[in-house]
Amino acid sequence: MPETINPLRYPGAKRSLVNYIDALLDANHLQGCTFFEPYAGSAVVGLELLQRGHIGGLVLCEKDILLYAFWECVFRDTDALCNKIQDTPITIETWQQQNQYREVVSLDQADLLDLAFAGLFFNRTNFSGILKANPIGGINQTSRYGIDCRFNKAKIIEIILRLSAYRDVIEVNCNDALQFMRTQNARFLRQNCFAYFDPPYYEKGSEIYRHYYTNQDHIALAHYVRDVHRLDWIISYDDAPFICGLYSNTGAQYQPFFLDYTCASKVRTQGQELLISNLPLPPFPARIVESC
Ligand SMILES: C[S@@+](CC[C@H](N)C(=O)[O-])C[C@H]1O[C@@H](n2cnc3c(N)ncnc32)[C@H](O)[C@@H]1O
The missing domain is CATH 3.40.50.150 (Vaccinia Virus protein VP39)
Structure with a gap:
């Protein structure tokens, strides 16, 4: 494969x-x-x-607006998304802060870039990538797997940059x-x-x-x-x-x-x-x- x-x-x-x-x-x-x-x-x-x-x-x-926003920003706001990934600590405190975006039900309630980052963040820090799940390692982070164990920033940014080259032939709809x-x-x-x-x-x-x-x-x-x-x-x-x-x-x-x-x-x-x-x-x- x-x-x-x-x-x-x-x-x-x-x-x-x-x-x-x-x-x-x-x-x-x-x-x-x-x-x-x-x-x-x-x-x-x-x-x-x-x-x-x-x-x-x-x-x-x-x-799902978190996933929609993520793909939209991959192709239409690539640099800002990559900068946000680079600059945001992958911690349980960030997970708690991001939680507000799981409550958002329409695109006019939050900034698209914030929704996009939240979509990626929950996907890569939650159990099995499930957006509505709890974080890897649990809320108290007592497991040997930490919240950041699936969040390789450099690799994720590299993939986003490679995909963004296809922006002219991709359309994203919510x-x-x-x-x-x-x-x-x-x-x-x-x-x-x-x-x-x-x-x-x-x-x-x-x-x-x-x-x-x-x-x-x-x-x-x-x-x-x-x-x-x-x-x-x-x-x-x-x-x-x-x-x-x-x-x-x-x-x-x-x-x-x-x-x-x-x-x-x-x-x-x-x-x-x-x-x-x-x-x-x-x-x-x-x-x-x-x-x-
Ligand atoms: C089985 S998953 C698709 C997985 C996808 N093939 C992949 O490669 O990851 C189903 C997706 O449909 C989305 N979804 C659920 N209800 C929907 C609807 N009414 N219209 C569009 N998307 C919906 C879910 O949020 C989920 O991302």
Whole structure:
């Protein structure tokens, strides 16, 4: 697997899908397309494909304003973000100060750069990169793992600077995924477009993300991809009967794959996940170990 250049740790990150989706684009003459990631998170797939030069542009959408602000500042306020990373001590006192930004619910309530830093800070100092979790080492910092053990400033800044070179071909949006996608139909007519949907997990979404899906939201995504025109797409999901039921009889293709997650706790969990697409899906090659 190639080295991933991404400044975020992300629970459920799908780095292991990069080669598979890359090959899918190739087989369907979609290389050079505009690639949509409407549930961006760490946008690991799109950013890697962009760095390989296999897609022409990347369109991100993320509802969590801390993550949105982070990506927006990576590409539009790079130097200020890097300076803030360089100058801010990675301590439990900073964690307490940053907590005010977890309460922010709209972009006009705080400075974008402050939100961006808070997004990165919680991602890299909390358990398993979960924004709503507690810090590594606990509030009292009694563990042998300190709050800064996943915060290598020099490496993070280096990655941000490298990614920022792609600013002209990346667009970042703060919105609900489906609301945003419904505004993009004209673009699907004009350009070769492909969407990778990685919605919040069906089973554990509410434990991991600050925004997660109800059954009704999962149904809305299934209806969206059933009805959308001129867009090829793939969805990754946890393999739950409810989700399978939504896509059976739609003509969509299924392909199971396995992820083994090894998180900060060193506890390895394993799950069968599912790929669903309107394109023919080849078998998934091998078992993957993913580190978050
Ligand atoms: C499974 S994660 C995506 C992980 C991503 N593929 C990666 O590479 O890290 C789902 C993401 O969707 C975001 N999200 C949740 N509800 C959303 C919504 N209604 N619209 C857009 N994004 C949403 C979450 O904040 C989370 O970042």
